[in-house]
Amino acid sequence: MKQTVSRRTALAGLALVFAGCAQPSNPASEDATAAYEDAEVSAIDEEILDLIEARMAIADEIGIVKAEEGLPIEVPEQEEVVLDRVAGTGEDAGADPELVRAVFRELIEMSKDVQERHVD
Template structure:
């Protein structure tokens, strides 16, 4: 991405956009890691003949998400909504693999 040094505001905007691109890539990488671990959990549950859904564990995840949101001063409802979506995506994948 080229920047125009004669216009520092534009350069700053380009740098900020690059930073967002990097963060977005990291978010996707973390989602992929989380999905991999969740798949491994599902395999362990299947081997041990345990139920796929564990509501107390899901509640603990949501509680942690809310606490982390507060710690980083991010909207708690938004963070919980994202985690609900992640949990649902993992459930769909686990059902498809069974």
């Protein structure tokens, strides 16, 4: 089991990846602009959390099937396919592919943790 801090760091990284890693170009921007940007980032954060929740719900369903069929929780080949795909997609979008890989590696670990709940 990985440390909680590692997961928080990864999820923060995910938020940055999906938020475009953008920071205000002028740190001394007006309060109204800063508040608007904070609200936008908060809305994006909520969307990310909703997507993570949806991914974990699917992982739970997959865990049930794997338990019923006697399939392994870990499938390294499939994990690499996912990591390669998202790293490429992230890079095409201008994100650091290694950061994207790290974030999704954490999501995969979280998914496996959820799936393992169904193993006897």
